[in-house]
Amino acid sequence: MTDWSKLRVAPSRTHHLDESGAPAYEARFDDVLKYHAPGLAPVLLGEHSWHIHTDGTPAYDARYARTFGFYEGLAAVHGEEGWFHIEPSGAAAYARRHAWCGNFQQGRCTVRGEDGRYHHITPSGAAVYEERWRYAGDYRDGVAVVQADSGLSTHITRDGALLHDAWFVDLDVFHKGFARARDEDGWMHLDMEGRPVYTRRFYAVEPFYNGQARVERFDGALEVIDEAGEALVELRPPRRDPLHQVSAELVSFWRCEAIFAAVELGIFDKLPLRDPRPRVRQLLEALGELNLVQVSDGAWMVTRAGALLRSDHPRSLAAAAMYWSGAGRRGWDNLRDAIDTPDWTPRDPFVDAACDPASTSALQSVLGTYAENDYADIQTLIDETKGVLLDAGGGTGTIARILARANPGLSTIVLERPEVAELGCVPDDLEGRLAFVGADLFQPWPHSGDAVVMARVLHDWEDEKCVTLLRHAREALPRGGRIYLVELVRRPDSFDAGLLSLHLLVTSGGMERTADHYKRLLASGGFKLLELRRSQGVSNVIIAEAV
Numbered sequence: 001m002t003d004w005s006k007l008r009v010a011p012s013r014t015h016h017l018d019e020s021g022a023p024a025y026e027a028r029f030d031d032v033l034k035y036h037a038p039g040l041a042p043v044l045l046g047e048h049s050w051h052i053h054t055d056g057t058p059a060y061d062a063r064y065a066r067t068f069g070f071y072e073g074l075a076a077v078h079g080e081e082g083w084f085h086i087e088p089s090g091a092a093a094y095a096r097r098h099a100w101c102g103n104f105q106q107g108r109c110t111v112r113g114e115d116g117r118y119h120h121i122t123p124s125g126a127a128v129y130e131e132r133w134r135y136a137g138d139y140r141d142g143v144a145v146v147q148a149d150s151g152l153s154t155h156i157t158r159d160g161a162l163l164h165d166a167w168f169v170d171l172d173v174f175h176k177g178f179a180r181a182r183d184e185d186g187w188m189h190l191d192m193e194g195r196p197v198y199t200r201r202f203y204a205v206e207p208f209y210n211g212q213a214r215v216e217r218f219d220g221a222l223e224v225i226d227e228a229g230e231a232l233v234e235l236r237p238p239r240r241d242p243l244h245q246v247s248a249e250l251v252s253f254w255r256c257e258a259i260f261a262a263v264e265l266g267i268f269d270k271l272p273l274r275d276p277r278p279r280v281r282q283l284l285e286a287l288g289e290l291n292l293v294q295v296s297d298g299a300w301m302v303t304r305a306g307a308l309l310r311s312d313h314p315r316s317l318a319a320a321a322m323y324w325s326g327a328g329r330r331g332w333d334n335l336r337d338a339i340d341t342p343d344w345t346p347r348d349p350f351v352d353a354a355c356d357p358a359s360t361s362a363l364q365s366v367l368g369t370y371a372e373n374d375y376a377d378i379q380t381l382i383d384e385t386k387g388v389l390l391d392a393g394g395g396t397g398t399i400a401r402i403l404a405r406a407n408p409g410l411s412t413i414v415l416e417r418p419e420v421a422e423l424g425c426v427p428d429d430l431e432g433r434l435a436f437v438g439a440d441l442f443q444p445w446p447h448s449g450d451a452v453v454m455a456r457v458l459h460d461w462e463d464e465k466c467v468t469l470l471r472h473a474r475e476a477l478p479r480g481g482r483i484y485l486v487e488l489v490r491r492p493d494s495f496d497a498g499l500l501s502l503h504l505l506v507t508s509g510g511m512e513r514t515a516d517h518y519k520r521l522l523a524s525g526g527f528k529l530l531e532l533r534r535s536q537g538v539s540n541v542i543i544a545e546a547v
Contacts, residue, residue: 002054004039025056038088042067060090071103094125106139129160140173150534166194175207184496198229258286260325263318268309272299320366331507338506346509354419364396371398379406381533381541382484386410387450393457397424404433413447415439442468448476455486460510470525477546485542490514518542
């Protein structure tokens, strides 16, 4: 009998060749794949697919739309009823059908259900665990990568348990004790506990090979590093000159000014446009460099990103552009004083806006646009389904509306500055379950509730003011009541959100904080930190309990 391991796919992919390069059999197909143990290969002819022996004869009578190689004794096939696995005899390995199947590795296989969710099954078709993931990969050395609805990924063990509590933007399985992982700052290597093994971040990294790995830096240089992240060899010098990098940052305001002018002149609303005046064309060319406009069939048109700057877009950032060109940037005039003057005190931007109704409306419009985008999945991260929820500093009620609509038994009260509360609108479907109440959050609150949510509130203020807000929240809750802080949580020893944190300093004296920092603030305010949940957007949800 022919040794199947010696057969290879012919260049034409219509048959297999033996060791001498001669055809292994007479039959010809439209496509063939490699042989796998126990000596069977998938073939395709017309609309039908099956497996063949080494002599080209069918291994069984059934026919499928697609067949794939055998792994650990089972092969994935796509039949009329869906995807499943078969044994070498052609018999189905189990009764269930899926929307897609992977291949078995280490007694586990990834499958996708009709609901688009992934999980792993055993060779008998049984689900390994109850959880369903946005994506799940193959196992290697007893560990697989899974992706949650937040878009972040982590590692699980063969029984589906989390290997560690770290989550990443992108992730790979372990290779010789290390896994490649990417956070907001770039790629790095992890140990088995989910901890970065060094502090550096790279544009790309390869797996470690005998204690060394090739990496690409953000400046385009290639180097080899050791397991401590130290450079051993430079394989290619930087492709981006540091002088030009710094120079580009010095003139980065050009981008903002071009966008501000285009919005103020209504350029995005006027597109598509043919034969613009020469100076308008210069502005359009600058916007083209920013990928906000493009030329199609001789006409200047907005790109998908540029459409966000039209005034009629449902999530228009035109108002945000005008805000950042004026009131939103004035705080930066104080940067030098904020850094160099010990007794410098920031102005309260919300008090300043209150002096001008138009400014208040503009600011809330900008914040509302961001909220509609950033809090789209907030109802999956907050557990309250009944009772009274206080949305402290909730603006014009974006989160309150989302949570009330998702939970018919929940009533929401938005506590806001009086001039902001007046802008709140209660939709007909939420009449009686949504209310706006004017209040100074730095004074005792006029209402109590069963739970409190504060979204992007604490980051506006220095620690002392945060503790005041938290103590008022504690007074408004029963013992055991929960508070949900929706905040961007910085990672320790990371530069992420550094510019945003600096903006908060010059604007209102605030900052972006780490989880440990929030834990300390919560303890001072009468709460015990319970959990940190990650969302699909830029913010996370910190859950704490009133003690």
